[in-house]
Amino acid sequence: MLTYFRNLGLGIVTVLNSMGIAWRHLFTPSVTLQYPTVRWTMPEGSRMRLFNKIEDCIGCGQCSRTCPTECITVQTEKRGKDEPEIFASNGAAIKLRTYVFDIDMTRCCYCGLCTFTCPTRCLVMTGAYEYSVYDKDLHIYHFAKEKSLADKTPKEPSTGKP
Amino acid sequence: MESIAQLLRWVPGYDGLPEIVRLVLPMLVSCLLVFAVLALTVLFLVWMERKVSAHIQDRLGPMYVGGWHGWAQTLADALKLLLKEDIIPASADRLLYKMAPFIVFLGAFAAYVVVPFGASWFVTDLNIGILYVVAAGSLSVVGIILAGWASNNKYSLYGGMRAAAQIISYEIPAAMAIMSVILQVGSLSMVDIVEAQKGGIQNWFLFRNPFVFLSFIVYFIASLAEVNRTPFDIPEAESELVAGYHTEYSGMRFAFFFLAEYANMLLVASVATTLFLGGWTQVLPASLVPQVIPGPITFFVKVMAVVFVQMWLRWSVPRLRVDQLMYLSWKVLLPVSLVLVLSAGWLAVYW
Numbered sequence: 001m002l003t004y005f006r007n008l009g010l011g012i013v014t015v016l017n018s019m020g021i022a023w024r025h026l027f028t029p030s031v032t033l034q035y036p037t038v039r040w041t042m043p044e045g046s047r048m049r050l051f052n053k054i055e056d057c058i059g060c061g062q063c064s065r066t067c068p069t070e071c072i073t074v075q076t077e078k079r080g081k082d083e084p085e086i087f088a089s090n091g092a093a094i095k096l097r098t099y100v101f102d103i104d105m106t107r108c109c110y111c112g113l114c115t116f117t118c119p120t121r122c123l124v125m126t127g128a129y130e131y132s133v134y135d136k137d138l139h140i141y142h143f144a145k146e147k148s149l150a151d152k153t154p155k156e157p158s159t160g161k162p
Numbered sequence: 163m164e165s166i167a168q169l170l171r172w173v174p175g176y177d178g179l180p181e182i183v184r185l186v187l188p189m190l191v192s193c194l195l196v197f198a199v200l201a202l203t204v205l206f207l208v209w210m211e212r213k214v215s216a217h218i219q220d221r222l223g224p225m226y227v228g229g230w231h232g233w234a235q236t237l238a239d240a241l242k243l244l245l246k247e248d249i250i251p252a253s254a255d256r257l258l259y260k261m262a263p264f265i266v267f268l269g270a271f272a273a274y275v276v277v278p279f280g281a282s283w284f285v286t287d288l289n290i291g292i293l294y295v296v297a298a299g300s301l302s303v304v305g306i307i308l309a310g311w312a313s314n315n316k317y318s319l320y321g322g323m324r325a326a327a328q329i330i331s332y333e334i335p336a337a338m339a340i341m342s343v344i345l346q347v348g349s350l351s352m353v354d355i356v357e358a359q360k361g362g363i364q365n366w367f368l369f370r371n372p373f374v375f376l377s378f379i380v381y382f383i384a385s386l387a388e389v390n391r392t393p394f395d396i397p398e399a400e401s402e403l404v405a406g407y408h409t410e411y412s413g414m415r416f417a418f419f420f421l422a423e424y425a426n427m428l429l430v431a432s433v434a435t436t437l438f439l440g441g442w443t444q445v446l447p448a449s450l451v452p453q454v455i456p457g458p459i460t461f462f463v464k465v466m467a468v469v470f471v472q473m474w475l476r477w478s479v480p481r482l483r484v485d486q487l488m489y490l491s492w493k494v495l496l497p498v499s500l501v502l503v504l505s506a507g508w509l510a511v512y513w
Contacts, residue, residue: 008494015479022218022478032222 059096269302280457321406325397338499362447
């Protein structure tokens with residue numbers, strides 16, 4: 001009989017307690033972010049979409065070799081002796097003409113190894129995270145601007161495989 | 163209904179109509195009026211429920227539809243449900259399946275006949291008003307069992323059976339709690355009960371008598387169980403029974419179950435307001451403030467306050483187990499309410 005009343009009292013007290021907690025939370029500011037109108041600021045060093053500043057790229061291909069998912073395709077050829085000497089922004093001489101630099105973001109695993117290995121720091125991960133598209137091929141980003149003199153560009157669009 | 167009949171006499175040619183039309187027309191008009199007000203209030207309640215639950219969980223709830231804090235969300239949902247396909251399972255009992263949502267709603271809707279929304283704002287004043295409310299309110303149990311049975315689905319049947327067991331059990335403490343108020347008034351008429359509480363907050367039955375105050379708590383808990391609200395929502399326990407008795411329903415029939423659930427919620431809140439919180443009478447006595455707020459608005463505010471507590475409780479207490487539910491009804495609420503009825507009666511007679 002005593003346990004019965006003790007349980008009764010305990011029940012009342014705990015219900016009032018939880019109601020108190022609910023009441024406090026009714027007035028705590030909401031943690032919801034109204035996403036399309038309000039956005040998170042991405043923290044420093046977030047690993048999102050890759051970007052290559054092709055003007056600084058020396059075409060060494062280390063990124064493509066280090067990539068675990070083989071999503072980067074780099075094809076280069078030697079620049080001619082008669083062409084003017086160009087340098088990357090850190091002073092490294094650009095001796096190769098990069099005529100294919102494709103990144104297939106559908107295969108990217110966002111490990112960031114390519115950015116660490118890049119000698120001129122031209123390949124970086126940006127904070128852009130909204131790049132969904134309707135066509136999968138649009139996720140293959142072509143960064144190369146120059147054309148090959150020997151016209152070795154592949155006829156079909158790159159599949160990302162080297 | 164009398165006042166509606168009075169209003170209808172202003173329509174030209176109304177007196178020339180046959181007797182039967184003059185008898186039925188006020189009924190239909192008042193029925194439609196109550197239905198319209200009920201549907202609008204339910205739309206508001208659904209929105210309020212979503213907002214209250216969201217803010218208790220530190221969320222925002224609907225924010226886009228309609229512009230200001232998603233006020234048109236439930237309107238959009240209702241339209242969506244209207245346009246949805248009405249699916250009837252192949253092995254369902256078609257007639258019962260189609261009937262069930264309307265029976266459930268009927269139970270809630272019929273009880274509004276005697277609820278006094280204001281001084282002359284009631285459809286009719288039965289001399290057994292509160293008994294009628296209890297009786298009509300428990301009609302919905304028939305619809306719930308029918309829904310569970312006709313769906314031909316394990317979960318639905320479980321939900322229906324659980325709902326029946328629960329509603330029938332909790333009807334008894336609720337009726338006992340109501341009894342302790344009736345003892346104070348000496349009348350079953352809802353209008354008389356409100357009249358007895360006129361004159362401000364100190365005349366409400368809630369504060370007149372400590373036993374009636376406890377009765378209010380018993381009634382509130384029992385009414386929560388009767389309308390299958392969350393601490394007692396085992397008939398539609400999502401984690402066990404998908405959605406209970408309305409698992410198979412879609413489109414407008416589902417919307418009717420939804421409407422009935424909220425109409426029931428509103429009904430028990432209205433009854434609690436009428437019995438314990440002074441109904442449509444003003445909160446402060448006439449000697450302090452002029453009685454300018456119309457009765458229906460006072461009534462609405464009080465009902466909303468009760469409904470808010472229902473929602474508040476929903477998001478603070480987890481769902482009970484079936485045996486705990488029965489324990490609470492038969493071993494806690496029933497003895498307590500019996501003691502309360504006797505004590506309240508004793509106090510009413512010998513004080």
